[in-house]
Amino acid sequence: MISMTNIVKRFGDKTVLSDVSFNVEPKEIFGLLGPSGSGKTTIINILTHQLTPEGGEYNIGASPIETGLMLEEDGLYKRLSTTDNLNLFAGIYGVNRNKVQEALESVGLGKEAKTPVSKLSKGMRQRLALARAILHSPKVLFLDEPTGALDPTTGRQIHKLIYNLRDEGTTIFLTTHNMEEAVDLCNHVALLHEGVIVEQGTPTEICEKHNSFKTVPDLGAVFMKMTGVTEV
């Protein structure tokens, strides 16, 4: 569904991605793991055609309109209500307006339908950005740190929503620096360090390979062992 082969990306003299390759199968949750600055967002920007790589090839089995996107910068209209923000995109996608309330309910913002975005907390804005990303039932969903600003309870609700979307046939590509989240959510993961993929596979395979399977797979320990970083 999504593939990258030998992708190289430079900003000036600095190489931010070196020979990055991976495959994402249809209807799976694929996690790209790594600390801030490792190149995760650059990969999403390339896959969503916002950046052009210097080398390599990439492919997405979905048109831009069949793609949903949630980035760290939410791009929401602060003066407008949550409903009006989604109405804009419902109009663009040609989606029935009933789906707007459904999308708000699905991220737990049903009661905030008339609230201006400027009055929402960061976590609520993140959930609204997710509602916008799934409004048109995309084939492929890109989520950049989907639970980064959320409390654990809301984070779990979002995890449940992501599972449901996967079960309904959406291919999900997410980035996170939260190793536990990756173990919980992802069918396959790739560990990214300074623009290089140092390991990839299922969380269980990776942890077994590196003897880091305690009661649950400990991807954090694998990452630290492979990259030499002391904290993830």
Added chain:
Amino acid sequence: MNAVKALFTKQAVDLPKNMTVLSMFIMWPIMGILFGQFMPDPISIQMANFAGILIGAGPMIAISNNVAEDVEYKGLRFLVMAGVKPWQYIGGMALFFAIVTIVTLAIMAILGGFTGEILLWFCILSLFGIISSSLLGGAIGIFSKNVQQATAYSMPIMMVLAFIPIVAMFNEGIGRFAQFLFSYQIGAVLFPLVMRAYPGFTYDIPDPDYTRAVIVMVANAVILLVLFIVAYKKKGLRG
């Protein structure tokens, strides 16, 4: 058409909440009414005067502010990712603010009592003026990284477009420069026409030169279209 309609609707919902832009459309008719009440000149002259400022400032400030805001807060990035084409984005916005300007101008025309030849020229000049002002606003918005920068560009330009034509009435030197501005030609044509309707009020203003007015208006629109295309080709609309 879905995208244009959706963006048009979004602007309609957003305008009453955006005081910076809204003030550009309500301030000038109110100024016209106040000046009409307290100045010796008839309200028609005040409305012609402030209509020129509205046309020069309204669409330009509104479009530059909105485009710059969409670039700064990344709204444009999500619109592009949703398949919105640049012409749909800028077209939906320009269409909305053109209609808002036309409605405001219609109110000013009614308040000023414009009829016949005055109304005809008011409509012709307004149309060209709105096109020029919108293109200028689009170019400023594209060139700006954020709202602050767009304001820094658009305010001095607004001062030139809006107030130089007024100062030009009293200063020949400035008048020689101002005659090349689309906003000046609106007043240059309308003032003598309006004053003909009020023989009691006489100023030393020549008769309108319709040919020159049309040439300047068309030339301004063409130059600003070129500026817009250059801005778009250089920086694009990707957010």
